[in-house]
Amino acid sequence: MPWLSQSSTNEVINRICDKIWLAVVQRTLRPGARLKEEELTEIFATTRARVRQALLILEQDGLVTITPNRGACIAEPSVEDAHDAFSARLAIEQRLVSRLCQTASAEDIRLLRDHIDQERKAHERGDNEAMIRLSGEFHMLIAKLSGAGLLLKILRMLTIRTSLITAMYQTQATQTCGPDEHDRILAAIEARDAQSASHEMAHHLHHLETALRLSDTPIPVSGLHEALATNLRKRPS
């Protein structure tokens, strides 16, 4: 199950959340785009109530804003929000890797190694969707293995926000971390070197942040039906 789709026990609601998130990250659905309930009901062949629930979840996650007059739109985080989200991730993820250096079992290391192998394979076959998912999941896996329940929750929210921010401000067409920097983080965890793990994580997050053009004003573009319908046609589920 994708890491984003863990907000509801209802499969359809998870699917709506996941597809909208994916369309944002893949830049087919841009910040500011309106999410009309009626259209979504049609696209996902579901009830209005479920669409509403999905939109509320996405609002809590910071991916969507809901206003009384306009309804739901893809959120448009500011440059300030972008810096805030990355600095919060930095503090949390440095703590998580340091902790994991002390507690990681051989099984934990194997899970992280397998994950990076999957990332590498996705890169090799040019599977953009898998690369995007696996990139985010690596950070979630570190949080999960370090056993920090509270930080896992906060990090999930922050990662969803930074994926939106990256889609909005990035200079390249796709957003992924790349397996090499993840590999260096894992090597430091494996060596139980908390200082190095923390340093590698900081370097990695700094790299992600500097790949964004945070001084520029992003151009919001709409186009709900095309974005989601194309997305669904390409990836039937």
Ligand SMILES: [Zn+2]
């Ligand atoms: Zn990463």
